[in-house]
Amino acid sequence: MKPSPYQITAFTAAARERSFSKAAESLGVTQSSITQHVAKLEKIMGTLLFVRRRDGLELTPAAEELFQISDRLRTLEQLVDEKVASYGALSDGHLRIIANAPRPALPVIAAYTRLYPQVRIGFSLYSWTIAMQKLHERDMDIAIITEPEALEGVSIHEINQTPYKAHLRRDHPLAARKSLSLRDLAEETVIMPEDGSFTQRVVSAKTREHGIELSRVIKTSTFPVVKEAVLHGVGVGIVLEDSLFPSRHLVALPLKEMPEVYRHCLVTPPYKQDLRLVRSFLDVALQ
Template identity: 25%
Template sequence: MDIRSLRYFMTVAELGGFSAAAEQLHVAQPAVSMAIRKLEQSLQLQLFHRNERRVSLTDEGQVLLRHARAILQAVRDAEREMHELHALERGEVRVGVPGMLGSYYFPPILMAFRHRYPQLRLEVVEAGTRQLQQMIHRGEIDMGVIVADTPPDDLETHSFFQAQMMAIMPADHPLATRDNISYDAFFTEELVLFKEGYFHREVIDRLSAEAGVSPHIGFETNLIPLIKQIVSHGFGITTLLEMVVADDPQLIALPFEQPVWLDLSLAWRKGHLLSRANRTFVDFVLEQAGNG
C-alpha cells in the first residue's frame, strides 16, 4: 500500500468510476485500474463492486476509504507544514543563555531576530553554563550559550563572542585608581559572587585555585541588580563583563593584571540535526557578532 495507490483508490471511490478518476488524476485509465488491482491483491480484499454501471465500494472498501481519507489528509498537512518550515513561516527556537548575556548582550539580538522572522517563536531560558549543558542533553532546549574554554566532546560549538572578565568595585574604592588589578589584590577583598554552576563563578574558582587561595565570599546571588547594589554600597567587589556596568557611574571595571578572556559559543548536541529555524538563529547570531 502506498500513497499513490490510496490517492487513486479514493478518487475512484468519490467519482464512482475509473475513467472519471483517470481524467481528474491526469493519467491513463489502465494505470488507475492496474493500481487498484494491485492494491486489492496486496490486501487480499475486493474493494469495488464492478458489475454495475457505476462502480461502488464493498464493505471492505468503505473501511479503507475512511483510513485513506485520514492518511492523505495527514500527508497534505505534513507537506504544508514542511513548506511553512522551509519558508520560515513557522518554527520554534529554544535557547538557553547565562544571566549576564541574557540581560546585556542578547536582548537587541533577540528583538532583531524576531523582527526579521516574525512567524518564528522564541523561547529563552536563563540558567548557568552547567545547567544549560544538561538541558541540551535532555532535549529541554535546542541550544545554549556556554564558555568554550574546554567544550564537552559531545557538544558542537560555534564561537560568536569574546569577552573580558573585569574586576568590579565602587568608584571610590582604594583600588579604583589603578590601571589593573592583580589576583592577589583581588582575593584579599570580600567578594560578591554568583552561585556555583555559572561561568562567572567558575572563573573565580579557577583563578583562586591557580593563586592557591580561598576566596572570601560575603554574598552569593545570581541577581545581577543585587550584585551591583551590594558592590556600589561597598560591601564587596566582584567580577562581571564590562558591558554590565558600562552605564553605571558608581562602579568601576578594572582588567586583571593577567587578562581573563572568555570565548562564548553557541552549543548543541553533536550529531543532532538542527531544524531550519534553529540553523537560521545560529546564522543570525554569528552574523550579528561579525557586524559588531
C-alpha cells in the same frame, strides 16, 4: 497496545514545555486533549510519566528515557514539515533558548526578534553546570554558553571572546586603578554568581594557583544580581567583561592573575541544527 502518534506528540510537547497548558498552546489544541493523550500513554506503558510540581511538570525516569527518543522524532517531523512547506518569510514558531549569562544572549535575541517578531522566544538563565546538563539532555533548541564542553553530535559556533574583569562602582577606592590583583580583593567583599557557575570554577582555580584567599564572598543567583549588588555598594563583582550591560556608574578593571579570554558559544543539540528557526537564529548571531 501501541501508542498513537497523537499520544507521543502530546507527551513530547508537555516534556519540552514542562507544562500541559503550554504544550496545548504550542500544538493549538485544548489542555484536556493533552492530558488525555498523556494519560492513555501512561496506561499503555504502565507507569507515571509526569509529576506535577508548583513550578511545572517534572519528568519521571521513564519519561526522561522516552523523551530522549521522542524529542528526536519530533525534530525530524519538524524538518519534514519545513521541507514540504514554503521557504518564504518566517512568520511563526517557537525557540527555546538557554544561557549561562544574560550577555551576549540577550543582544542576539533582541536583534532576532526585530527581524522575526512573530517567532516566540522562551529564554532561561542557568548556571554553567545546569546549562551543560540541559544541553546533554537536549532540553532546549539553542544554548549560549561560555566555553561549552564538547558533546557528541552538538554544533558549536563561537560568538565572541572576553576576559574576566573586576566590576566596581566609580566611587570605590580601587576604581581609580588601571588594573587590580586578586590580592587587592582579599579583604574586599567579592560578588560572584552561584556555585556551579563557570565564574566560580575559574576564580577558585586562580586563587588556589596563586595562594590567595578571598575572605568575604557573596554568591548570587544570577548575573543581574551581581550588577545590582555592585551598584548598591555591596562589593566588587568578578564576571566576564561583557556579561553585564554597560553602566556609567561602573568601571571594569583587568585582573592581573586572569588575563585569559574565554569563548561565548552558540550550541545546538543533535538533530536540531538543521531546523529552519535554529538556522535563522544562527545567521543573526554570527553575522
